[in-house]
Amino acid sequence: MRSxxxxxxxxxxxxxxxxxxxxxxxGSSSKKAAPAASSTTVPPTFPAGTTMADIQARGKxxxxxxYDQPGVGLRNPTNNSFEGFDVDIARLMAIGIFGGTMDTIxxxxxxxxxxxxxxxxxxxxxxxxxxxxxxxxxxTRKQVVDFAGPYLLAHEDILVKTADSSIKSVGxxxxxxxxxxxxxxSEKNVVAKAPQxxxxxxxxxxxxxxxxxxxxxxxxxxxxxxxxxxxxxxNGEFKLVNAPFSDEPYGIGLKKGDDVFRAFLNxxxxxxxxxxxxxxxFQATLGKLGLAVPTPPAIDRYGTVGASSTTTSSSSTxxxxxxxxxxxxxxxxxxxxxxxxxxxxxxxxxTP
Amino acid sequence: MRARRASSTxxxxxxxxxxxxxxxxxxxxxxxxxxxxxxxxxxxxxxDHGQFRAALWRPLTxxxxxxxxxxxxxxxxxxxxxxxxxxxxxxxxxxxxxxAGHRAVRWPAVAYVEFFRAVPLLLLIxxxxxxxxxxxxxxxxxxxxxxxxxxYNGAVLGEIFRAGILSLDRGQGEAASAIGLTHRQAMTFVIxxxxxxxxxxxxxxxxxxxxxxxxxxxxxxFDDALRRADNIGxxxxxxxxxxxxxxxxxxxxxxxxxxxxxxxxxxxRRLGAAPIDVVGVDDLAVMSISATADE
Amino acid sequence: xxxxxxxLGGFGDAMVVTIELTLMSFAVAFFIGVLVAGFRVSxxxxxxxxxxxxxxxxxxxxxxxxxxxxxxxxxxxGVKYSAFTSAVIVLSAYTSxxxxxxxxxxxxxxxxxxxxxxxxxxxTFPQLLGLVVLPQALRTVVAPLGSVFIAxxxxxxxxxxxxxxxxxxxxxxxxxxxxxxxxxxAGAAVAYLILSLPTGWVVGLIERRVAIKR
Numbered sequence: 001m002r003s004x005x006x007x008x009x010x011x012x013x014x015x016x017x018x019x020x021x022x023x024x025x026x027g028s029s030s031k032k033a034a035p036a037a038s039s040t041t042v043p044p045t046f047p048a049g050t051t052m053a054d055i056q057a058r059g060k061x062x063x064x065x066x067y068d069q070p071g072v073g074l075r076n077p078t079n080n081s082f083e084g085f086d087v088d089i090a091r092l093m094a095i096g097i098f099g100g101t102m103d104t105i106x107x108x109x110x111x112x113x114x115x116x117x118x119x120x121x122x123x124x125x126x127x128x129x130x131x132x133x134x135x136x137x138x139x140t141r142k143q144v145v146d147f148a149g150p151y152l153l154a155h156e157d158i159l160v161k162t163a164d165s166s167i168k169s170v171g172x173x174x175x176x177x178x179x180x181x182x183x184x185x186s187e188k189n190v191v192a193k194a195p196q197x198x199x200x201x202x203x204x205x206x207x208x209x210x211x212x213x214x215x216x217x218x219x220x221x222x223x224x225x226x227x228x229x230x231x232x233x234x235n236g237e238f239k240l241v242n243a244p245f246s247d248e249p250y251g252i253g254l255k256k257g258d259d260v261f262r263a264f265l266n267x268x269x270x271x272x273x274x275x276x277x278x279x280x281x282f283q284a285t286l287g288k289l290g291l292a293v294p295t296p297p298a299i300d301r302y303g304t305v306g307a308s309s310t311t312t313s314s315s316s317t318x319x320x321x322x323x324x325x326x327x328x329x330x331x332x333x334x335x336x337x338x339x340x341x342x343x344x345x346x347x348x349x350x351t352p
Numbered sequence: 353m354r355a356r357r358a359s360s361t362x363x364x365x366x367x368x369x370x371x372x373x374x375x376x377x378x379x380x381x382x383x384x385x386x387x388x389x390x391x392x393x394x395x396x397x398x399x400d401h402g403q404f405r406a407a408l409w410r411p412l413t414x415x416x417x418x419x420x421x422x423x424x425x426x427x428x429x430x431x432x433x434x435x436x437x438x439x440x441x442x443x444x445x446x447x448x449x450x451x452a453g454h455r456a457v458r459w460p461a462v463a464y465v466e467f468f469r470a471v472p473l474l475l476l477i478x479x480x481x482x483x484x485x486x487x488x489x490x491x492x493x494x495x496x497x498x499x500x501x502x503x504y505n506g507a508v509l510g511e512i513f514r515a516g517i518l519s520l521d522r523g524q525g526e527a528a529s530a531i532g533l534t535h536r537q538a539m540t541f542v543i544x545x546x547x548x549x550x551x552x553x554x555x556x557x558x559x560x561x562x563x564x565x566x567x568x569x570x571x572x573x574f575d576d577a578l579r580r581a582d583n584i585g586x587x588x589x590x591x592x593x594x595x596x597x598x599x600x601x602x603x604x605x606x607x608x609x610x611x612x613x614x615x616x617x618x619x620x621r622r623l624g625a626a627p628i629d630v631v632g633v634d635d636l637a638v639m640s641i642s643a644t645a646d647e
Numbered sequence: 648x649x650x651x652x653x654x655l656g657g658f659g660d661a662m663v664v665t666i667e668l669t670l671m672s673f674a675v676a677f678f679i680g681v682l683v684a685g686f687r688v689s690x691x692x693x694x695x696x697x698x699x700x701x702x703x704x705x706x707x708x709x710x711x712x713x714x715x716x717x718x719x720x721x722x723x724x725g726v727k728y729s730a731f732t733s734a735v736i737v738l739s740a741y742t743s744x745x746x747x748x749x750x751x752x753x754x755x756x757x758x759x760x761x762x763x764x765x766x767x768x769x770x771t772f773p774q775l776l777g778l779v780v781l782p783q784a785l786r787t788v789v790a791p792l793g794s795v796f797i798a799x800x801x802x803x804x805x806x807x808x809x810x811x812x813x814x815x816x817x818x819x820x821x822x823x824x825x826x827x828x829x830x831x832x833a834g835a836a837v838a839y840l841i842l843s844l845p846t847g848w849v850v851g852l853i854e855r856r857v858a859i860k861r
Binding site for chain 2: 068075113118126127203
């Protein structure tokens with residue numbers, strides 16, 4: 001009798017294990033099998049010891065992105081795929097290491113969700129190699145991580161319900177319930193510009209958008225491109241106030257002190273900006289939301305020889321001197337690029 | 353006359369007379385009406401807000417989306433499995449330490465158990481994720497979650513193991529030494545096997561708690577079913593449906609586990625063992641009372 | 648550790664919020680839990696069904712899933728409460744299941760003779776429950792209820808993730824501004840210890856006072 005009962009009990013864990021294995025097996029088969037590379041891009045070789053060589057040897061690059069920002073960084077649950085401007089920039093960077101095309105490069109990328117508060121820890125930990133997640137460059141962050149880029153100049157704006165016409169600028173937010181995300185520059189900026197604001201902070205912006213729908217808050221404050229994505233998804237329920245304040249240069253975050261990697265990423269950015277791939281990526285993602293393709297901002301190679309003029313953000317954090325990294329002695333990866341000719345940055349026009 | 357189930361009159365002690373039966377019948381009707389009214393109002397509320405629209409429910413019927421969610425469950429199960437194994441190891445160590453002779457071994461174990469059972473698990477998980485980087489140790493999301501689960505549940509399991517060993521009749525240990533077994537032999541062949549059988553329902557019960565606690569990982573962005581449900585909810589604007597689905601999955605799994613635990617407990621009681629007295633453990637609060645009725 | 652001492656006022660306010668959250672949730676949970684326990688042992692089948700359904704669904708779902716469901720999901724049908732109120736509602740619903748389980752076991756532990764004597768006196772079921780069984784049952788379950796209360800103190804930390812300014816939420820915000828996780832979260836742990844250890848002693852005291860001397 002006793003053995004009969006024990007026999008039956010063993011089937012349960014076996015069933016559970018079988019369920020897991022089938023779910024896992026089915027899950028893994030959802031990834032599109034990468035066909036033989038139809039492109040002619042040959043992966044370059046990198047000097048031994050550089051981060052690029054390590055990533056190449058590893059076979060995958062770990063990229064921190066946002067999972068819930070339409071147009072910028074979004075995970076599509078239908079096929080576990082990723083889309084957005086940040087995602088395409090990451091793909092273009094990965095192509096610079098592995099070769100391949102935009103269709104096939106995903107097999108070499110491991111995307112990881114990097115919510116705003118985790119971006120620096122993940123880079124410091126080595127959980128990710130780069131972070132392309134609406135990551136604003138500022139001096140405070142430069143103390144713990146490095147930035148390549150900027151690859152886009154955004155501005156903070158305000159998202160409200162379409163019917164709401166009481167909020168015209170950031171000053172109107174005083175005394176109002178506003179939502180932002182913990183660890184973002186928008187959080188600090190809105191408090192600086194509207195000190196009586198009643199701020200709610202979640203861990204991701206999609207929760208803020210929910211809060212706006214539900215009426216828990218009357219406005220969401222963050223970068224224009226992110227808000228544009230939510231406007232597009234809202235079917236007319238939301239609109240942008242279109243009173244931009246503060247500059248938000250988006251950069252690719254990487255581990256602090258890795259100047260060779262930073263130079264590589266900067267060179268790659270310049271290349272894709274010059275040959276039209278940058279504009280193509282913008283058009284395919286943010287462009288679809290109605291934003292006009294802007295001119296890419298000038299790359300800021302701070303701390304190294306031949307730095308271009310910087311576009312610093314006007315965040316209210318205490319500005320400290322940026323530690324200049326010592327010039328590295330390893331051979332540069334790509335041929336040295338010339339200073340970009342133009343230094344003007346145009347603000348992207350946003351259509352609500 | 354249809355025989356009534358014993359449990360329906362277990363409290364009353366005897367069959368109801370005609371008046372009692374009428375009252376119960378009346379109460380049955382009234383309560384059914386009230387329940388139907390509540391369900392109806394809830395359904396109307398749902399419908400008024402358009403939450404029955406097919407567009408909101410259809411994504412959850414598509415296999416690709418469901419597979420996406422279940423993939424998150426696989427991560428949950430992985431974390432739970434590793435966490436449980438580690439917790440059992442820690443628990444065994446703590447239990448043996450608390451039963452040891454030397455104070456120097458006992459007191460740290462007592463301190464460990466008392467401390468980690470008084471601190472919220474959420475705090476522990478979050479701390480393991482953000483604290484160690486100060487000392488240049490960088491745990492991943494998975495490691496922080498599993499570490500927190502193992503440390504906390506290790507403390508609880510330590511108490512369960514200790515209670516299990518203590519619940520054995522002293523006679524067993526005495527008989528073992530009477531026939532000449534060493535302390536180690538007695539533990540291995542006599543005490544631990546019996547204690548293990550007695551602790552089985554409590555251990556399964558703790559596994560349920562551990563499985564539920566893995567959901568706390570979303571706070572440090574663990575990519576489990578809950579976080580994926582949030583993702584789906586953002587994508588298709590059907591947060592309510594997605595979260596209901598995840599809740600149903602958890603309920604299903606945990607119901608199965610609690611049936612197992614209950615079956616084990618009934619089996620133990622039939623063998624004559626008293627349920628182990630582990631006062632102060634969250635889900636086991638009820639087991640400390642010697643229940644007499646089989647539900 | 649300086650950061651903790653600099654913010655003692657903030658920690659104190661956060662502890663008050665935690666206490667409020669816990670007390671309110673436990674009061675509601677106790678009320679619902681005793682009611683549901685009554686349902687579960689009642690002779691009226693639909694009530695038994697409701698009781699079982701309540702306990703089995705809410706107990707087997709992680710409390711954070713319930714919070715998401717209530718705070719972000721049910722708002723879609725117009726159920727919208729502040730973060731604090733939502734936390735109280737969810738925590739009381741979740742905790743009520745443990746109260747119900749505990750009280751049910753307590754009811755079942757009351758000697759059968761008591762119920763039979765009550766029936767012999769002609770008491771109806773509600774009178775039996777209210778005048779004879781529950782008073783004895785509740786005195787038996789003080790210790791487990793105490794541990795449910797301490798578990799609630801710990802579960803209240805969930806509210807911090809949903810913007811309530813209780814101990815855990817306060818520690819997170821403080822850490823964001825100051826980046827000193829070890830002293831800050833150690834301070835938070837101490838705050839919880841300050842709340843739960845005395846509670847344990849008080850529960851022990853109460854248990855000894857109301858214990859039924861058999």
